[in-house]
Amino acid sequence: MATNTKRKESMADRVYEALKDDIFEFRLLPGDKFSEGDLGARLNASRTPVREALYRLQREGYVEVLFRSGWRVKPFDFRQVEELYDLRVTLEREAMHKICALPEEPLALRTLTAIWNPDHPSERAVGSTARALDESFHCDLVAAAGNREMTRIHREITDRLRIIRRLDFSREDRVEATYVEHAQILEALRAGHAQDAAERLTRHIRASQAAVREITIERIREAAEAHRRGQEIAQESP
Missing domain, CATH: 1.10.10.10 (Winged helix-like DNA-binding domain superfamily/Winged helix DNA-binding domain)
Incomplete structure (x- = not known):
């Protein structure tokens, strides 16, 4: 059995x-x-x-x-996606302020700094590994703020956005930008500059949001066109 x-x-x-x-x-x-x-x-x-x-x-x-x-x-409900991104930005901005208000720097910041500010560019992750690390970066920051309900809701939003967020790592320029921007966010956090960290984080998320929307529309259009051509070829075959 x-x-x-x-x-x-x-x-x-x-x-x-x-x-x-x-x-x-x-x-x-x-x-x-x-x-x-x-x-x-x-x-x-x-x-x-x-x-x-x-x-x-x-x-x-x-x-x-x-x-x-x-x-x-x-x-795809792009309006719903935009609303989820709005909620994500709100939660993550608040996490920046909570982290900077903690009496001691969370261990997570040092761990994330080692990942996102490597000694040499060759140490950077690519593809699905970079995508997983990016998701962990944002989830770990929110968790470091210490609010369990905020962490739970943020993870639910992350799960719902995963289908399009993964596309942000299909372009090399976006991977490069992610490393640079994550390092800058961490630098501001570790210096205790909550507002600067929040502003950098917001620009980072919004740039990613715009990129994945563009890529998603392009991929759907390309796939639909390939499907249409395939049907035409099948109909023409004896």
């Missing part, structure tokens, strides 16, 4: 990761519809793990169920 349960969990995880990767890489576009049967056939998975994976993705906000019509990749 335990073996069967583990096998189902493993299959559900595999379906989850495959479908999430399709969404993240725009092989499935916002608004695309699909059925549990089609997904199961494509991934060679039975109905139970497919449904478990879909419910998990639904809870995370990536897909939605349609009444008697299967499932759909959740369309």
Whole structure:
């Protein structure tokens, strides 16, 4: 029984990761519809793990169920994204002031400084590693402020923005900017300049927000065009 349960969990995880990767890489576009049967056939998975994976993705906000019509990749709501960024900026700015008001410098600041101000550019992370470190940077700063509810809400916002924030690290210039800006934010914090840190943080987040919006629109357009060409070729084939 335990073996069967583990096998189902493993299959559900595999379906989850495959479908999430399709969404993240725009092989499935916002608004695309699909059925549990089609997904199961494509991934060679039975109905139970497919449904478990879909419910998990639904809870995370990536897909939605349609009444008697299967499932759909959740369309991008750019207004909602902007509102989430507004809330994120508010929380992180407040964290800057709370950190500077602490009686002692949090250990997290020294740890983050070692990561974001390396001795040589060759020590900088790239790709998915840089993306994960960036997410940790912002979450660790908020956590260092010492407000558990602020930390919890901020992590929820981070989870909901992850699908587009990852695109900020698909361009080398954005990775370079992230290292420079993170180092400047930390320098201001460690000097006790809360307002300066808050202003630098705000500019950093807003620049990232603008970049990921631009990249997201471009990637959706490119994927839609490639899909259209693929359909035309398929129709022309004998």
